Amino acid sequence: MKKLRPADLAREHHISAQAVRNYEQEGLLPAAERTPVGYRVYTEVHAAALRALLALIPAHGYTTAREIMRALNTGDLDAALTAIDRSHAQLLRDRETLRAVAEAVPHLTAARDAESAARERQPPLSIGKLADRLDVTAATLRNWEDAGVLAPRRSATGHRTYTADDVRDAELAHLLRRGGYLLEQISTVVQQIRTAGGTRALAAALEDWQQRLTARGLAKLDAAEKLASYLTSLGVVRPERPVRPVRPAPEES
Template identity: 55%
Template sequence: MTRNLQSDVRLRPVDLAREHGLSTQAVRNYEEAGILPPAARTPTGYRTYTPRHARALRAFVSLIPGHGHQTAAAIMRALHDGAEADAFGLIDESHAQLLDDRRTLRAVERALRDLDPARPEPPVPPSGPSETFIGPLARKLRVRPATLRAWERAGLVDPRRDPQTGYRVYDEPAVRDAELTHQLRRGGYLLEQIAPLIAQVRAAGGLGPLEAALADWHDGLSARGRAMLAGAAALQAYLGERP
């Protein structure tokens, strides 16, 4: 009975928009994009919405901080197209990416512990040769050689040149810098943000800036995790009231 009474409530675009600080045009755009279910029309052509549309918009807005605007829109469109499995698959992919980012963060932290000159344990010796070339290193990091050359131009990696062939030769410090750059790039850092961190490591003047960056990274991942929980709750509230 409650659901039937609520379905009789008619809301204007501005009623939906006001809750989220949106424009009425944004609400109409979301409906046209399939993010909201289709709205009924008055005899004069005006859109009328219901509490169901309000819950759909609330779910969409709640999904954005954890999944991003594009994925949140794709989730809502899949639900309205009757493809729930696709919608849940998109949610699973976001959670998998978050888990992968956490693993990357742990890998960066391990790398920094190995780079810390005050670390009491000796660093683990490399399992392969102490020097390598651009091709093998690119394959190891799963990047293109052009990416390594771009990092070199940015001052993040400093291979020496073979005096006879002119080939780039990456010794252990250069490989270390390339691996650390790769890990930080995966964490979302820009090249200009990474440059002072690499310089700090090279100067062995302490890991304060790196530790601060990692703390921010931790906070960002935790915020994404909480946002995903909030988005899931709003989405469940919407799914539980669908006809």
């Protein structure tokens, strides 16, 4: 098998050789063999691993990419696949949230209709229940409230309660935070949803996030291809022979 240096792997991706060594030290690449004098020796397996890692980062985020590669490099394929499944589920949830918000906007200036009345009948959530739903901490929700993103009601005992509209605002905030928006920007967007005024910024934010979701979805396709190549190089996945089309049997006359 061809022997490669850190610089050989780095050159393909325009990164430093030190970055390659750092990835290995973090367990994101398989451990390299060493020469008698201590130099690292990489192979095409390491090159495939680096391609997979660098494709996984824009597709799933650095944290999930790190989880996937560490799992694969310790032989835990199921853990890696579970992390990928969670990331795909989150992308689907983001799409559904984005669609729900976009569909809600035209109704915000209208009088309360049957749909909003149905939302009103949904039982409110506590801060703990909402935090669990979004997979954030209660402290995060309180920070969003301080920034004007959320405006929960308070019970007679002072406990926060979140209506269906509050949950919608929280879902949107969570969506935009992952998109890199600041709390101040998110607060402006959420306020526009509540008041149904000045929807230009809202429309621009939703369009921007739609583009981000599309880019992430395409990145996942690229990452899947690179990851499959890495698994093939490890011998985990074996390339299948091409399937020949089955010709129908001739009809009897």
